[in-house]
Amino acid sequence: MADPELQLVARRIRAYPDFPIPGVLFRDISPLLKDPNSFRASINLLANHLKKTHGGKIDYIAGLDSRGFLFGPSLAQELGLGFLLIRKQGKLPGPTVSISYALEYGKAELEIQKDALEPGQKVVIVDDLLATGV
Numbered sequence: 001m002a003d004p005e006l007q008l009v010a011r012r013i014r015a016y017p018d019f020p021i022p023g024v025l026f027r028d029i030s031p032l033l034k035d036p037n038s039f040r041a042s043i044n045l046l047a048n049h050l051k052k053t054h055g056g057k058i059d060y061i062a063g064l065d066s067r068g069f070l071f072g073p074s075l076a077q078e079l080g081l082g083f084l085l086i087r088k089q090g091k092l093p094g095p096t097v098s099i100s101y102a103l104e105y106g107k108a109e110l111e112i113q114k115d116a117l118e119p120g121q122k123v124v125i126v127d128d129l130l131a132t133g134v
């Protein structure tokens with residue numbers, strides 16, 4: 001892994017076996033958030049990737065409750081874009097649309113406000129990690 005920014009990020013993610021349940025290798029981003037240079041590197045890497053692959057074509061960055069909120073707003077600012085909240089059930093006022101999904105451990109329901117987006121707008125969804133990715 002030659003990229004110095006990638007190294008900064010990788011060094012600040014800890015792995016805890018069997019947390020919160022046996023069989024799960026939990027990736028802990030606390031050290032990454034604690035170190036400003038590493039956190040900035042994570043945002044730079046994401047922003048540069050999106051500029052290269054989708055430059056000029058994104059309308060909003062959306063973050064998933066809750067750890068997606070740690071990265072999404074900084075990434076949106078870096079790209080000069082607005083940020084949308086995708087929250088766990090029952091947290092957003094007004095009309096919403098929702099979806100249920102399974103997690104590596106457990107299941108959840110996520111919601112977005114109906115007026116958050118116009119048809120055809122392009123959104124990049126940000127989170128801290130993929131586990132099942134489902």
Ligand SMILES: O=P(O)(O)OC[C@H]1O[C@H](OP(=O)(O)OP(=O)(O)O)[C@H](O)[C@@H]1O
Nearest residue numbers: 065066067103104127130131132133134
């Ligand atoms: O790939 P998946 O199986 O979907 O798992 C990854 C998701 O699980 C965790 O969130 P969690 O719902 O535990 O909530 P948190 O961000 O509030 O900790 C994590 O932050 C991702 O959102």
Ligand SMILES: Nc1ncnc2[nH]cnc12
Nearest residue numbers: 024025026027028104131
């Ligand atoms: N392996 C994992 N590490 C950190 N957070 C998670 N959320 C779901 N699976 C996870």
